[in-house]
Amino acid sequence: xxxxxxxxxxxxxxxxxSVVFVHGMGVDHRSLMMLDEAFDGNDSIRRIYLxxxxxxxxxxxxxxxxxxxxxxxxxxxxxxxxxxxxxPFAMVGNSMGGALVREVLARxxxxxxxxxxxxxVVDPQHAGRHxxxxxxANPNPRLTHSLPQExxxxxxxxxxxxxxxxxxxxxxxxxxxxxxxxRAACERLDQRYxxxxxxxxxxGTYAGPVLIVTGKQDQIVGYEDQQALxxxxxNATFVTLDNAGHNAHIxxxxxxxxxxxEWVAHMAFAPLR
Numbered sequence: 001x002x003x004x005x006x007x008x009x010x011x012x013x014x015x016x017x018s019v020v021f022v023h024g025m026g027v028d029h030r031s032l033m034m035l036d037e038a039f040d041g042n043d044s045i046r047r048i049y050l051x052x053x054x055x056x057x058x059x060x061x062x063x064x065x066x067x068x069x070x071x072x073x074x075x076x077x078x079x080x081x082x083x084x085x086x087x088p089f090a091m092v093g094n095s096m097g098g099a100l101v102r103e104v105l106a107r108x109x110x111x112x113x114x115x116x117x118x119x120x121v122v123d124p125q126h127a128g129r130h131x132x133x134x135x136x137a138n139p140n141p142r143l144t145h146s147l148p149q150e151x152x153x154x155x156x157x158x159x160x161x162x163x164x165x166x167x168x169x170x171x172x173x174x175x176x177x178x179x180x181x182x183r184a185a186c187e188r189l190d191q192r193y194x195x196x197x198x199x200x201x202x203x204g205t206y207a208g209p210v211l212i213v214t215g216k217q218d219q220i221v222g223y224e225d226q227q228a229l230x231x232x233x234x235n236a237t238f239v240t241l242d243n244a245g246h247n248a249h250i251x252x253x254x255x256x257x258x259x260x261x262e263w264v265a266h267m268a269f270a271p272l273r
Contacts, residue, residue, distance in 0.1 A: 002062075003061075003074055003077065004053045004058050004059035004060065004061060004074070005058070005059070006050055006051065006058050006078045006082075007029075007050075007051040007056055007057035007058045008029065008048055008049060008050045008051065008082070009029055009033070009048075009049045010046065010047065010048055010049075011036055011039070011046075011047040011049070012039060012042075012043070012045050012046045012047050013043050013044065013045065013046055014046055015046070016043065016044045016045045016046040017044060017045055017046065017088060017089065017090065017113060017267070018045075018046045018047075018048055018082070018083045018087070018089040018090070019045055019046070019047050019048065019089070019090045019091065019092060019264075020048045020050060020079055020082075020083070020089060020090070020091045020092070020101075021033075021035070021047065021048065021049045021050065021091075021092045021093075021094075021097075022050060022052065022075065022091060022092065022093045022094070022097030022098075022100050022101050023050075023051075023052065023055065023094055023095075023096075023097050023177070024094045024095025024096045024097050024098075024119075024121075025095060025096045025186065025189075026055070026177070026178060026181050026186065027055065027174055027177035027178060027181070028051045028052075028055045028056025028057070028176070028177030028180055028181075029049035029050055029051050029056055029177070030049070030056075030172075030173050030174075030176055030177055031094065031173050031174055031177055032049060032092065032094055032118075032173075032249070033049055033173060034169060034172075034173050034249065034250075034253060034257075035092070035249060035256065035257060035260055037257050038257045038258075038260035038261040038264065039261075039264065042264065044268070045264060048082055048083075050075075050078065052071060052074075052075070052097070052100075053066075053071065053074055053185070054066075054181070054182040054185030054186060054189065055177060055180070055181055055182070055185075056177055056180050057180065060182050060184075060185035060188075061074065061185070063188060066185065066188045066189060066192065067188075067189065067191070067192025067193070067194075068096075068099065068100070068124065068189065068192060068193055068194055068195050069192070069195055069196055070192075071100060071189070072100050072103040072104065072195065075100050075101075075103075075104055076104050076107060076108070079104065086111070087111070088111055088112070088113045089111065089112065089113060090112065090113045090114040090115065090116075090267060091104065091105065091112065091114075091115050091116070092115075092116040092117075092118070092260070093115070093116070093117055093118070093120060094117075094118045094119060094120070094249070095118075095119055095120065095121055095220070095221065095246065096121050097120075098117040098118065098119070098120020098121055098122075099120060099121040099122070099124060099195065099199075101115055101117070102115070102117070102120070102199040102200070102203075103195055103199045105199065105203065105206060106199035106200070106202040106203040107202070109203060109206050109208075112206075112208060113208060113209075113267050114208050114209040114210065114211075114263065114264075114266070114267040115206075115208070115209075115210050115211075116210070116211040116212075116213075116260060116263050117210070117211065117212045117213065117226070118213045118248055118249055118256065119213065119214060119215055119218055119220070119221055119246050119247070119248050120212070120221065120226060121221055122221065122225035122226055122228070122229065123225055124193045124194040124195065125193075125194060129221060129222055129225060130222050130224040130225050131218065131219045131220065131221065131222035132215070132216060132217055132218050132219055132222045132223060133217065133219065134157070134160065134217055134218075134219035134245060135160065135217050136156070136160045136162060136217075137160065137243055138162065138163075139162055140162035140163065140164075143162060143163075143164060143167055144156055144162060147167075151175065154174075154178065155167065155170050155174075157219075158220070158245060158246045158247045158250075159244075159245040159246065159247040159250050159251045160215075160217045160243055160244065160245040160251055161243065161244075161245075161250065161251035161252070166250055166251060169250050169253065170247070170250055173250070174247070174250065200229060200232040203232060204232070205231075205232050205233070205234060206232065206233055207234055207235055208235065208267075209235055209237075209263055209266035209267050210233040210235060210236035210237070210263075211236070211237050211239075211259055211260065211262075211263040212226050212229065212230075212233075212236055212237070212238045212239070213239050213241065213248055213249075213256055213259055214226050214238075214239070214240045214241070214244075214248065215240070215241055215244030215245045215246060215247075215248040215251065215252075216240050216241060216242045216243070216244060217242075217243065217244060217245045218244070218245050218246045218248070219245070219246070220245075220246040221246065223240045226238070235266075237259070237262070237263065239255075239259060241255055241256070
Protein backbone atom coordinates (compact mmCIF):
# COMPACT_ATOMS: atom_id res chain seq x y z
CA UNK A 1 0.00 0.00 0.00
CA UNK A 2 1.50 3.32 -1.10
CA UNK A 3 2.31 5.66 1.74
CA UNK A 4 2.22 9.46 1.43
CA UNK A 5 5.51 11.17 0.79
CA UNK A 6 6.39 13.59 3.58
CA UNK A 7 6.70 17.31 3.23
CA UNK A 8 9.32 18.76 5.56
CA UNK A 9 11.55 21.76 6.15
CA UNK A 10 15.16 21.37 7.26
CA UNK A 11 17.21 23.93 9.17
CA UNK A 12 20.78 23.78 10.39
CA UNK A 13 23.80 21.57 9.79
CA UNK A 14 23.13 18.57 7.53
CA UNK A 15 25.84 16.67 9.39
CA UNK A 16 24.53 17.43 12.87
CA UNK A 17 22.32 15.41 15.18
CA SER A 18 18.82 15.36 13.70
CA VAL A 19 15.95 16.66 15.82
CA VAL A 20 12.57 15.75 14.34
CA PHE A 21 9.64 18.07 15.16
CA VAL A 22 6.16 16.52 15.17
CA HIS A 23 3.16 18.84 15.36
CA GLY A 24 -0.34 18.34 16.72
CA MET A 25 -3.83 17.98 15.28
CA GLY A 26 -5.13 20.55 12.80
CA VAL A 27 -1.87 22.43 12.17
CA ASP A 28 1.38 21.76 10.28
CA HIS A 29 5.15 21.91 10.71
CA ARG A 30 5.16 25.69 10.97
CA SER A 31 3.42 25.51 14.35
CA LEU A 32 6.75 24.50 15.90
CA MET A 33 9.17 26.54 13.81
CA MET A 34 9.14 29.39 16.29
CA LEU A 35 11.18 27.06 18.52
CA ASP A 36 14.04 27.24 16.03
CA GLU A 37 15.29 30.23 17.98
CA ALA A 38 16.43 27.74 20.63
CA PHE A 39 19.12 26.58 18.20
CA ASP A 40 20.58 29.98 17.33
CA GLY A 41 24.36 29.67 17.21
CA ASN A 42 24.24 25.87 17.55
CA ASP A 43 25.96 24.26 14.56
CA SER A 44 25.66 20.71 15.88
CA ILE A 45 21.91 20.23 15.34
CA ARG A 46 19.89 19.54 12.19
CA ARG A 47 16.19 20.35 12.62
CA ILE A 48 13.57 18.49 10.59
CA TYR A 49 10.06 19.97 10.73
CA LEU A 50 7.56 17.43 9.38
CA UNK A 51 4.04 17.70 8.08
CA UNK A 52 2.09 14.65 9.25
CA UNK A 53 -0.25 12.91 6.76
CA UNK A 54 -3.35 14.97 6.11
CA UNK A 55 -1.75 18.14 7.45
CA UNK A 56 0.16 20.85 5.65
CA UNK A 57 1.53 19.56 2.36
CA UNK A 58 1.73 15.85 3.19
CA UNK A 59 -1.12 13.83 1.61
CA UNK A 60 -3.45 11.88 3.89
CA UNK A 61 -3.01 8.23 4.83
CA UNK A 62 -5.08 5.63 2.93
CA UNK A 63 -8.70 5.70 4.07
CA UNK A 64 -8.61 2.10 5.33
CA UNK A 65 -5.47 2.63 7.45
CA UNK A 66 -5.60 6.12 8.87
CA UNK A 67 -5.64 5.87 12.67
CA UNK A 68 -3.07 6.89 15.26
CA UNK A 69 -1.20 3.52 15.06
CA UNK A 70 -0.80 3.92 11.30
CA UNK A 71 0.33 7.50 11.83
CA UNK A 72 3.02 6.22 14.21
CA UNK A 73 4.09 3.57 11.68
CA UNK A 74 4.36 6.24 9.00
CA UNK A 75 6.37 8.52 11.29
CA UNK A 76 8.84 5.80 12.19
CA UNK A 77 9.34 4.90 8.52
CA UNK A 78 9.85 8.53 7.54
CA UNK A 79 12.37 9.13 10.32
CA UNK A 80 14.29 6.02 9.29
CA UNK A 81 14.37 7.34 5.73
CA UNK A 82 15.43 10.87 6.62
CA UNK A 83 17.88 10.05 9.39
CA UNK A 84 18.98 6.45 8.80
CA UNK A 85 17.94 3.30 10.63
CA UNK A 86 21.06 3.15 12.79
CA UNK A 87 21.64 6.88 13.21
CA PRO A 88 20.84 8.63 16.50
CA PHE A 89 18.16 11.32 16.48
CA ALA A 90 16.01 13.30 18.91
CA MET A 91 12.37 14.32 18.77
CA VAL A 92 10.11 17.19 19.80
CA GLY A 93 6.38 16.42 19.94
CA ASN A 94 3.49 18.79 20.54
CA SER A 95 -0.01 17.67 21.55
CA MET A 96 -0.85 14.67 19.30
CA GLY A 97 2.76 14.76 18.19
CA GLY A 98 3.71 14.10 21.82
CA ALA A 99 1.85 10.78 21.74
CA LEU A 100 3.46 9.85 18.43
CA VAL A 101 7.05 10.58 19.45
CA ARG A 102 6.58 8.61 22.68
CA GLU A 103 5.47 5.66 20.54
CA VAL A 104 8.53 5.98 18.28
CA LEU A 105 10.78 6.21 21.35
CA ALA A 106 9.23 3.05 22.79
CA ARG A 107 10.07 1.23 19.56
CA UNK A 108 13.61 2.61 19.12
CA UNK A 109 14.91 3.70 22.55
CA UNK A 110 18.56 2.96 21.79
CA UNK A 111 18.49 5.22 18.75
CA UNK A 112 16.85 8.22 20.43
CA UNK A 113 19.20 10.81 21.90
CA UNK A 114 16.46 12.76 23.65
CA UNK A 115 12.80 13.73 23.61
CA UNK A 116 10.94 16.97 24.33
CA UNK A 117 7.17 17.07 24.83
CA UNK A 118 5.12 20.26 24.71
CA UNK A 119 1.54 19.94 25.99
CA UNK A 120 1.57 16.27 24.97
CA VAL A 121 -1.47 14.05 24.63
CA VAL A 122 -1.21 11.25 27.21
CA ASP A 123 -4.73 9.84 27.12
CA PRO A 124 -6.09 10.06 23.55
CA GLN A 125 -9.62 9.67 24.89
CA HIS A 126 -10.91 13.06 26.02
CA ALA A 127 -13.22 11.57 28.64
CA GLY A 128 -10.29 10.07 30.55
CA ARG A 129 -8.16 13.20 30.75
CA HIS A 130 -7.56 15.34 33.82
CA UNK A 131 -7.68 18.79 32.30
CA UNK A 132 -7.15 22.24 33.74
CA UNK A 133 -9.49 25.20 33.93
CA UNK A 134 -9.09 27.58 31.01
CA UNK A 135 -8.58 30.95 32.68
CA UNK A 136 -7.47 34.11 30.88
CA ALA A 137 -5.78 36.39 33.40
CA ASN A 138 -5.74 39.43 31.12
CA PRO A 139 -8.57 39.36 28.56
CA ASN A 140 -8.08 41.61 25.55
CA PRO A 141 -11.54 42.36 24.12
CA ARG A 142 -10.09 45.15 21.97
CA LEU A 143 -8.20 42.46 20.06
CA THR A 144 -10.60 39.54 20.19
CA HIS A 145 -13.67 41.59 19.18
CA SER A 146 -11.84 42.89 16.11
CA LEU A 147 -10.84 39.48 14.73
CA PRO A 148 -12.77 37.32 12.24
CA GLN A 149 -14.94 34.82 14.11
CA GLU A 150 -13.44 31.81 12.34
CA UNK A 151 -9.97 32.85 13.50
CA UNK A 152 -10.66 34.08 17.00
CA UNK A 153 -12.34 30.92 18.31
CA UNK A 154 -9.26 28.69 18.23
CA UNK A 155 -7.00 31.53 19.34
CA UNK A 156 -8.96 32.17 22.53
CA UNK A 157 -9.72 28.51 23.30
CA UNK A 158 -6.26 27.03 22.68
CA UNK A 159 -4.30 29.68 24.55
CA UNK A 160 -4.65 32.18 27.39
CA UNK A 161 -2.29 34.93 26.26
CA UNK A 162 -4.46 37.43 24.39
CA UNK A 163 -1.75 40.00 23.75
CA UNK A 164 -1.18 41.42 20.28
CA UNK A 165 2.21 39.68 20.20
CA UNK A 166 0.57 36.32 20.91
CA UNK A 167 -1.93 36.95 18.13
CA UNK A 168 0.88 37.76 15.70
CA UNK A 169 2.60 34.49 16.64
CA UNK A 170 -0.67 32.65 16.14
CA UNK A 171 -1.14 34.27 12.74
CA UNK A 172 2.38 33.38 11.62
CA UNK A 173 2.84 29.89 13.01
CA UNK A 174 -0.62 28.38 13.53
CA UNK A 175 -3.12 29.77 11.01
CA UNK A 176 -1.25 28.73 7.83
CA UNK A 177 -1.45 25.08 8.88
CA UNK A 178 -5.08 25.38 9.92
CA UNK A 179 -5.90 26.57 6.40
CA UNK A 180 -4.22 23.52 4.81
CA UNK A 181 -5.68 20.86 7.12
CA UNK A 182 -7.49 17.99 5.34
CA ARG A 183 -10.76 18.00 7.30
CA ALA A 184 -11.91 14.64 5.99
CA ALA A 185 -8.59 13.07 7.03
CA CYS A 186 -8.97 14.60 10.50
CA GLU A 187 -12.43 13.10 10.84
CA ARG A 188 -11.11 9.66 9.88
CA LEU A 189 -8.25 10.01 12.36
CA ASP A 190 -10.74 10.90 15.09
CA GLN A 191 -12.40 7.52 14.56
CA ARG A 192 -9.13 5.72 15.52
CA TYR A 193 -7.52 8.26 17.80
CA UNK A 194 -5.71 5.91 20.15
CA UNK A 195 -2.57 3.80 20.14
CA UNK A 196 -2.66 0.04 20.63
CA UNK A 197 -1.15 0.49 24.10
CA UNK A 198 0.52 3.12 26.26
CA UNK A 199 4.04 3.58 24.85
CA UNK A 200 5.53 3.49 28.35
CA UNK A 201 4.25 -0.05 28.90
CA UNK A 202 6.51 -1.14 26.05
CA UNK A 203 9.31 1.23 26.95
CA GLY A 204 9.74 0.61 30.67
CA THR A 205 12.20 3.39 31.43
CA TYR A 206 14.31 5.70 29.29
CA ALA A 207 17.31 7.42 30.84
CA GLY A 208 18.00 9.97 28.11
CA PRO A 209 17.31 13.71 28.41
CA VAL A 210 13.56 14.39 28.40
CA LEU A 211 11.72 17.69 28.65
CA ILE A 212 8.00 17.85 29.42
CA VAL A 213 6.36 21.27 29.22
CA THR A 214 2.72 21.73 30.22
CA GLY A 215 0.35 24.66 30.62
CA LYS A 216 -1.39 25.30 33.92
CA GLN A 217 -4.48 26.56 32.08
CA ASP A 218 -4.52 23.82 29.42
CA GLN A 219 -8.10 22.57 29.17
CA ILE A 220 -7.28 20.22 26.27
CA VAL A 221 -4.72 17.85 27.86
CA GLY A 222 -4.05 19.47 31.24
CA TYR A 223 -0.84 18.93 33.20
CA GLU A 224 -1.65 16.13 35.67
CA ASP A 225 -1.67 13.18 33.27
CA GLN A 226 1.82 14.14 32.10
CA GLN A 227 3.15 13.87 35.65
CA ALA A 228 2.25 10.17 35.60
CA LEU A 229 4.89 9.69 32.89
CA UNK A 230 7.78 10.74 35.13
CA UNK A 231 8.63 7.29 36.62
CA UNK A 232 9.42 6.17 33.08
CA UNK A 233 11.80 9.07 32.44
CA UNK A 234 14.18 9.37 35.42
CA ASN A 235 16.16 12.22 33.86
CA ALA A 236 13.16 14.28 32.82
CA THR A 237 12.69 17.98 33.41
CA PHE A 238 9.01 18.65 34.08
CA VAL A 239 7.66 22.19 33.94
CA THR A 240 4.13 23.53 34.30
CA LEU A 241 3.97 27.10 33.02
CA ASP A 242 1.49 29.51 34.54
CA ASN A 243 -0.47 31.68 32.12
CA ALA A 244 -0.13 29.02 29.45
CA GLY A 245 -2.84 27.01 27.74
CA HIS A 246 -2.62 24.21 25.19
CA ASN A 247 -0.55 26.41 22.87
CA ALA A 248 2.03 26.86 25.60
CA HIS A 249 4.79 27.88 23.19
CA ILE A 250 2.54 30.59 21.72
CA UNK A 251 1.50 31.83 25.16
CA UNK A 252 4.96 31.70 26.78
CA UNK A 253 7.55 31.58 23.95
CA UNK A 254 10.57 32.84 25.87
CA UNK A 255 10.13 30.26 28.62
CA UNK A 256 9.61 27.36 26.21
CA UNK A 257 12.53 28.37 23.98
CA UNK A 258 14.81 28.60 27.02
CA UNK A 259 13.71 25.15 28.20
CA UNK A 260 14.29 23.64 24.77
CA UNK A 261 17.73 25.24 24.60
CA GLU A 262 18.63 23.71 27.98
CA TRP A 263 17.31 20.30 26.86
CA VAL A 264 19.54 20.46 23.78
CA ALA A 265 22.53 21.24 25.97
CA HIS A 266 21.79 18.18 28.12
CA MET A 267 21.74 15.98 25.02
CA ALA A 268 25.29 16.99 24.19
CA PHE A 269 26.54 15.27 27.34
CA ALA A 270 24.17 12.31 27.56
CA PRO A 271 25.19 8.91 26.19
CA LEU A 272 22.60 6.90 24.29
CA ARG A 273 20.80 4.34 26.37
